[in-house]
Amino acid sequence: MKLSCPSVRIKTACMVALSLLIALPVTVQAQSYPNRPIRMVVPFSPGGAADAPGRMLMQKLSEALGQQVFMDNRPGAGGTIGAAAVAKAAPDGYTLLMISNTHVISASLYKNLTYDAINDFAPVLQFGEAPNVLVVHPSLPVKSVAELIALAKQKPGQINYASSGNGSSQHLFAALFCSMAGVNLFHIPYKGSAQATTELLGGEIKVSFPGIAGMLQHIKDGRLRALAVTSAKRSPELPDVPTLAEAGVKGYEATLWLGILGPAALPKEVIAKLNAVMSEILKKSDVQNSLRTFGTEAIYRAPAEFGKYVKAEHQKWSQVVKEIGLKVN
DSSP states (O other): OOOOOHHHHHHHHHHHHHHHHHHHHHHHHHHTOOSSOEEEEEOSOTTSTTHHHHHHHHHHHHHHHTSOEEEEEOOOGGGHHHHHHHHTSOSSSSEEEEEOTHHHHHHHHOSSOSSOTTTTEEEEEEEEEEEBEEEEOTTSOOSSHHHHHHHHHHSTTTSEEEESSTTSHHHHHHHHHHHHHTOOOEEEEOSSHHHHHHHHHHTSOOEEOOBSTTTHHHHHTTSSEEEEESSSSOOTTSTTSOBTTTTTOTTOOOEEEEEEEEETTOOHHHHHHHHHHHHHHHHOHHHHHHHHHTTOEEEEEOHHHHHHHHHHHHHHHHHHHHHHTOOOO
């Protein structure tokens, strides 16, 4: 007959109890989340196409959670500065990252990143999607995409275009256009959308692919001329402006999507809480209407679905970057 040793049973019981005690603070914290302000790192400049709709939604999230969700803008290097800060942050739900497809574009452009764009983050949710718009300064003598392409072929490398930075959506959307249209435009990157827009409005820059949000009034005022939108369908905000595919660049489609990530080990309870609140916010008609004023449609994707979408976008833009031959470092 085998005899069990009491000391072994006691040791096992102690180890189980210790593991439960270690896990308890995380569980309790997740259940009481949030009990202090949440920092939403935004790797874009204030007032840009991604910043504006996100700022409105974070105000709604603050009201629903009963805790401030404050925006921490950290622009530069194609969004990698802000992303790196969140990748290293404590996975407690109090430091989150607002992303656009720049997040996966930069993962292909920047070769010396200190983080993995997929594996170092936990998908929380997607909340919006928006096309960019191809605009030109009125001093450029073109009124259609076909005329722009024709002029660019006559003057290769002589027509400049602005972006909000190397690796930004504006940069890659324009580069994709150049590749598919067979033209050579000269890229001038800026540190954020605000500076790029200022130079565009002043006429120093002739072409750009910014988000619709900050361009609507300038287009209506005649300070900029809209030639096409980058999505597969026309934008409700610019119904008379064709898509690039309609305008002759067959197969062109690129949109700016917006979502939230957290550090990789973010507790499931925290993710569930944020999803429960945000999904209800996005169902409200006033929120949907407000997003449309920024040129953004409310689109909700839950964590698992959003994670798959981010991976698919990563693969898509990695291939585009490879085909175009873009490099930053």
